[in-house]
Amino acid sequence: MKALVTGGAGFIGSHLVDHLVAEGLDVVVVDNLSMGDLHNVKHQDEVTIYVEDVRNEKFMQQLLQEERPDYIYFLAAVASVADSIERPAETHSVNQTAVFNMLEYIRRTNLPIKQFLFTSSAAVYGNLPELPKKEDSRVDPLSPYAIDKYATERFVLAYGELYDLPTVCVRFFNVYGPSQNPSSPYSGVLSILTDCLNNKKQFTLYGDGSQTRDFVYVEDVIQALWLITKSDTEHEVFNIANGNEASLNAIIETYEKVAGTSLQIKKAPGREGEVKRSVANIGKLIKLGYTTKWSLEAGLSKYWEGA
Ligand code: UD2
Structure with missing residues (x-):
């Protein structure tokens, strides 16, 4: 089994890469090192690393054809609300367009995958008063960052339903x-x-x-991601938090x-x-075995x- 982790040299991505290697998967990383650092990737000799931007569409298509990953974890993002307010067009190109282009390529070419996991954010809930936040709570995305995350979730889920792709989304709280x-x-x-x-x-x-x-410790986040992968869940959204x-x-x-x-x-x-x-309400994750x-x-x- 092979996994592609975009943003795999970043904070959460590099912990995920460690885990996937330990589980015996072949791991491919794409990271432009804008926030990530190659030193974060512990098992560099066991991982294929491409220092590239996920917005490079031609490169990403070639990579999918050559590497043919079973699992795709899309973690590459400009993970900052403030950045998205200052540079909305640029952050949009990473936080939405790059994800959309990959999905569209998978659809057009019928690339066989076992799971496409998109990482969204608690930002989608905005400042509405209902607490704790459930996955079906009202959303109120207030910044370009939150809007991109929410809209991309909808694309990811709709592509899953409409074109029978095994897609899933997670919403990170404060990792x-x-x-x-x-x-x-x-x-x-x-x-x-x-x-x-x-x-x-x-x-x-x-x-x-x-x-x-x-606040959720990164090891619990990795536990949650792996449970979602193992459960073969499709077309769902999960909060990832401590509760x-x-x-x-x-x-x-x-x-x-x-x-x-x-x-x-x-x-x-x-x-x-x-x-x-x-x-967050983490009941959905708990049902998968999360503690x-x-x-x-x-x-x-x-x-x-x-x-
Ligand atoms: C988190 C996410 C963000 C987005 C948002 C959605 C992180 C790093 N950021 O932002 O990407 O998903 O949630 O709501 O997880 N603070 C200080 N001093 C500092 C830095 C922060 O007082 O030097 C405060 C900050 O004003 C906030 C709290 O600490 O009240 C947490 O700040 P954060 O930037 O870690 O995370 P958050 O929740 O604003």
Whole structure:
């Protein structure tokens, strides 16, 4: 069995690649290294890596013909709401057009695949008050990023139904863990907190810290992705989260305890378009056998150990 992972040198992608290699699959990675890093890929001698952009349609078509993957995990994305607001056309070309082009090519050429998994985001839910978010909760995508993710989900599912393709979508909540790049102000807050605690840097807290998030350790995310693959599920959407709501203040307090050091905090106004509360219902995943192995404290301890 062979798996193609786009974005396989990125944060979540590289953890997925490790897992797929351990499961005995042949793994092919496409990554343009815009956020990813080849050092993230542990078993480079066992993985075929193409440093390429998923927007290079000709290249991607040739790759599919030559490699003929059974499983396709589409993780390549500009994973930033703020970027999508600043550069909507460019982020659209990655977050939607590249995925659409691949699906269309698979349809036109009848390429046999076992699963096409698209990674979407909790961003699709926007700021509506219903909590916890279920996969069939109302959506309210507010940014180009969220609109691209939601619209692409719909393409992926419609292609699945209309052309009998084995497609599935996941919505990541706030994923954290080793290899998450802290270099941009829009990087995951836990990668920034780790960097600040480790290097005695000042942390900018946007808002009063009462905003909540559902943080899920990357190993649990990989567990979820693999369960979805093994279950041969089709035409479904799954939340991938921990199922617990924690405020940023509580997270900071827990992380300070874990790290045994205190954070220097500078307060700043809340970010525009910020989601106030976020937590997932993970019942659908649990039905597939998902059990969260990492509480926030355990995940933070493990993350801190390696930092
Ligand atoms: C997450 C996703 C984003 C999108 C969005 C949908 C990540 C990294 N981002 O954004 O891609 O799917 O959910 O709603 O998972 N914060 C600070 N200081 C900092 C950085 C962040 O106070 O230096 C705050 C930030 O204002 C927010 C919280 O920490 O309230 C989490 O921020 P984040 O960027 O990690 O994730 P989020 O939920 O905004």
